[in-house]
Amino acid sequence: MKMKTLAAMALAGTLAAGPALAELVIPDLSYRTGPYAAGGTPFSDGYQDYFALLNARDGGIGGEAVRIVECETGYNTEKGVECYEATKGEGALIYQPLSTGITYQLIPKATADEIPIHTMGYGRTSAANGEVFNWVFNYPANYWDAASVAVNYLLDENGGSLDGKTIALVYHNSAYGKEPIRTLEVLSEMHGFELSQLAVDHPGQEQKSQWLQIRRERPDYVLMWGWGVMNQVAVQEAANIGFPMENFIGNWWAGAEHDVTPAGMAADGYKSLNMNRVVDYPVLADIQSMVHDAGNAAGDGSNLGSVLYVRGMYAAMLAAEAIAKAQEIHGVSAVTPAMVRDGMEALEITAARMSELGMEGIGPEFSVSCQNHGGSGQGLVQQWNAADGVWVPLTDFIQPDDSVTDPLVAEDSMAFASESNITPGCL
Amino acid sequence: MSADFLYGIEVIINGLMAGVLYALVALGFVLIFKASGIFNYAQGVMALFAALTLVGIMEGQVPFGHLINAIFGTDVHHFGWEVPALLAIAFTVLIMIGFAWAVQRFVFRHLVGQEPIILFMATIGLAYFLEGVGDLMWGSDIKTLALGLPQGGSLAVEEWTAGLGGDDFYGFFIDKLDMVATLVAAVLVISLVVFAQYTKQGRAMRAVADDHQAALSVGISLNFIWVLVWSLAGIVALVAGVMWGAKSGVQFSLSLIALKALPVLMLGGFTSIPGAIVGGLIIGVGEKLFEYTIGAPYLGGATENWFAYMLALIFLVFRPQGLFGEKIIERV
Numbered sequence: 001m002k003m004k005t006l007a008a009m010a011l012a013g014t015l016a017a018g019p020a021l022a023e024l025v026i027p028d029l030s031y032r033t034g035p036y037a038a039g040g041t042p043f044s045d046g047y048q049d050y051f052a053l054l055n056a057r058d059g060g061i062g063g064e065a066v067r068i069v070e071c072e073t074g075y076n077t078e079k080g081v082e083c084y085e086a087t088k089g090e091g092a093l094i095y096q097p098l099s100t101g102i103t104y105q106l107i108p109k110a111t112a113d114e115i116p117i118h119t120m121g122y123g124r125t126s127a128a129n130g131e132v133f134n135w136v137f138n139y140p141a142n143y144w145d146a147a148s149v150a151v152n153y154l155l156d157e158n159g160g161s162l163d164g165k166t167i168a169l170v171y172h173n174s175a176y177g178k179e180p181i182r183t184l185e186v187l188s189e190m191h192g193f194e195l196s197q198l199a200v201d202h203p204g205q206e207q208k209s210q211w212l213q214i215r216r217e218r219p220d221y222v223l224m225w226g227w228g229v230m231n232q233v234a235v236q237e238a239a240n241i242g243f244p245m246e247n248f249i250g251n252w253w254a255g256a257e258h259d260v261t262p263a264g265m266a267a268d269g270y271k272s273l274n275m276n277r278v279v280d281y282p283v284l285a286d287i288q289s290m291v292h293d294a295g296n297a298a299g300d301g302s303n304l305g306s307v308l309y310v311r312g313m314y315a316a317m318l319a320a321e322a323i324a325k326a327q328e329i330h331g332v333s334a335v336t337p338a339m340v341r342d343g344m345e346a347l348e349i350t351a352a353r354m355s356e357l358g359m360e361g362i363g364p365e366f367s368v369s370c371q372n373h374g375g376s377g378q379g380l381v382q383q384w385n386a387a388d389g390v391w392v393p394l395t396d397f398i399q400p401d402d403s404v405t406d407p408l409v410a411e412d413s414m415a416f417a418s419e420s421n422i423t424p425g426c427l
Numbered sequence: 428m429s430a431d432f433l434y435g436i437e438v439i440i441n442g443l444m445a446g447v448l449y450a451l452v453a454l455g456f457v458l459i460f461k462a463s464g465i466f467n468y469a470q471g472v473m474a475l476f477a478a479l480t481l482v483g484i485m486e487g488q489v490p491f492g493h494l495i496n497a498i499f500g501t502d503v504h505h506f507g508w509e510v511p512a513l514l515a516i517a518f519t520v521l522i523m524i525g526f527a528w529a530v531q532r533f534v535f536r537h538l539v540g541q542e543p544i545i546l547f548m549a550t551i552g553l554a555y556f557l558e559g560v561g562d563l564m565w566g567s568d569i570k571t572l573a574l575g576l577p578q579g580g581s582l583a584v585e586e587w588t589a590g591l592g593g594d595d596f597y598g599f600f601i602d603k604l605d606m607v608a609t610l611v612a613a614v615l616v617i618s619l620v621v622f623a624q625y626t627k628q629g630r631a632m633r634a635v636a637d638d639h640q641a642a643l644s645v646g647i648s649l650n651f652i653w654v655l656v657w658s659l660a661g662i663v664a665l666v667a668g669v670m671w672g673a674k675s676g677v678q679f680s681l682s683l684i685a686l687k688a689l690p691v692l693m694l695g696g697f698t699s700i701p702g703a704i705v706g707g708l709i710i711g712v713g714e715k716l717f718e719y720t721i722g723a724p725y726l727g728g729a730t731e732n733w734f735a736y737m738l739a740l741i742f743l744v745f746r747p748q749g750l751f752g753e754k755i756i757e758r759v
Contacts, residue, residue, distance in 0.1 A: 240580055
């Protein structure tokens, strides 16, 4: 009797609730606290605000509302894995791990769980080989592309030849910081420049030795693969020794506003790569009016339009476009993670589409395929204008040297396939 | 003189300067350990908190603004005024004294007589608590410290010394900020010594450091002394936070500077102010010289962190109490 009553009550409750509303669940593994919060907060704000805009303006994606599940990782790998485990059960459609360390941990887990991962400009570079890494995508560009883009930019600056030039690489002494070395070594042989490597130990608060060495050796250019406090200290130390800032180029994780503002006017002229152009897009005005003014901003609103905010927004746009593509392919609006993976693999970002979305030229045009999960690999060079406090795009998107990066991706991914007993192929 | 030799001298000079910055952090540890036997894990976070508070006050930032806005739906971030640096420093010192009182009143007063490991654990909790409060109070963005401290290499030194070597020698590089830090550290150490030697409170502090029981028996308040040393450690933390924060902006990784102080303490001893200074200088010069002569040319660089600990370990093996620490005598 008791069981019957309970069953009846449950049934009545279900009927009273009506049909369950489908949601597109997107976790945001953010880091708003700790030493890297200055980078994590604007990215997360941009990521969430764009989905909030889609909910407010378009009723979500394909008629389905987006629900963000935020989980604080503190940029800590263990916490990142905990966040993944805690959120995947909610129906997570796509993960943006936002840390190379977390990415390496999630690659086997997400592959087993069949949830796609998007590591935009970070993570495991050879994941660009989609036949080995079926569930991992790193479009529009990766670290090896970035190294090649930087060298191509310098080639362009030097009339097509770097023969006899010296390039110093100042890098975070970690797996992340060492990523470009192999590519740069190959490019060094190819173009005849001398590569000098200077490792900086975590966290990078003290870099006197490295910059004294640069002062002694006087390289023509300094490239930097830095993160967190290492960036601010490096920019300050470069200014201290009088290194020409226009010859100092950081990668795209060393080119946000907070990387240069502590050095004040001394940072003027410093350059960095970027995978997304930062200008005043129409979509930002929409976010301001429909999200921020409505009191639904993810943060305090102060990051709107900053480099990492725009990158977070760009990442959200790419995720939203992949979901829309998945809905189109499968003919359903309530898509599953496997369907989103299909959408990511069929993604095509065109100039017309970016304009339609109010983000004209935010990124390069690219398409994804089973074989290529890495996109075009293009990046641009931007320069810090300290007087106006803005990053100014200096170039259009620059193509990396695929003849250098493709064999490296193939070699590394096939080694991974061999170690992990993976038979390369499309799903 | 050859350029290599002169650059070696340059590395030693810069190592000494870096050592002063390490010693500034180590001093805070020494003050508290000497008076109370507590290894204060929170010293690095205190440097962060003090620097955050200084910038927050200078910029007229509303403390706990994000929390207030989230609870009450307001949109307040700044008071709309800026506070002059000296006044902001004075306010920050008052806040650090208030923090010292609170730590004593709400934490250590309840832990009197506990094992040192319990007290150490309490400071770990304190570190995470203070970091969280700092985040809630002032936010986690990177703040620029606008104290007008000089930055960049001294052109005068560079020009005077450029002629010492051949064409390959560009003159000595000495960071003006490091010169200021050295001056400030010297003033700080002299002030601490004068305070400890010539004031009633200073002598009481030394008495407690020598023998708690004897100090109590002559009427010295242990509670007061603990508040005093935590206040002094807070002021030292503020100085360290300002000097390090001037290089990188005030940000949460400032708390990690404590890692640079540990080998200094191992080498100089946990109970000696001169030990902290000399230890800092030895570590600074040692790690920079090793990087210059062996680390960068032969080992791929980035040897400074581990070499500092290895150097401290070597000293520890031969002199466990550190260079200037009190000799450990256990009577049975």
